[in-house]
Amino acid sequence: MDKKQQQTVAMLFLASSTSIGASQIIQSNGSNLMDFTQGMLAGIGIAGMMLAIVTAGRYNKRSQ
Numbered sequence: 001m002d003k004k005q006q007q008t009v010a011m012l013f014l015a016s017s018t019s020i021g022a023s024q025i026i027q028s029n030g031s032n033l034m035d036f037t038q039g040m041l042a043g044i045g046i047a048g049m050m051l052a053i054v055t056a057g058r059y060n061k062r063s064q
Contacts, residue, residue, distance in 0.1 A: 008055070009056045016052060
């Protein structure tokens with residue numbers, strides 16, 4: 001895996017973890033919209049982390 005690919009995976013992982021962190025900080029206070037936003041941020045973060053893991057695995061498999 002070259003430097004550019006490492007940076008791409010790292011940025012995807014960082015953005016995903018930030019999304020999950022933001023979803024945990026938001027307080028819903030019973031609002032349906034805030035609950036929806038919290039769920040979307042968590043879902044996007046989880047999907048992004050899974051994508052980062054799969055992408056890193058593909059890069060490592062190709063380099064061998």
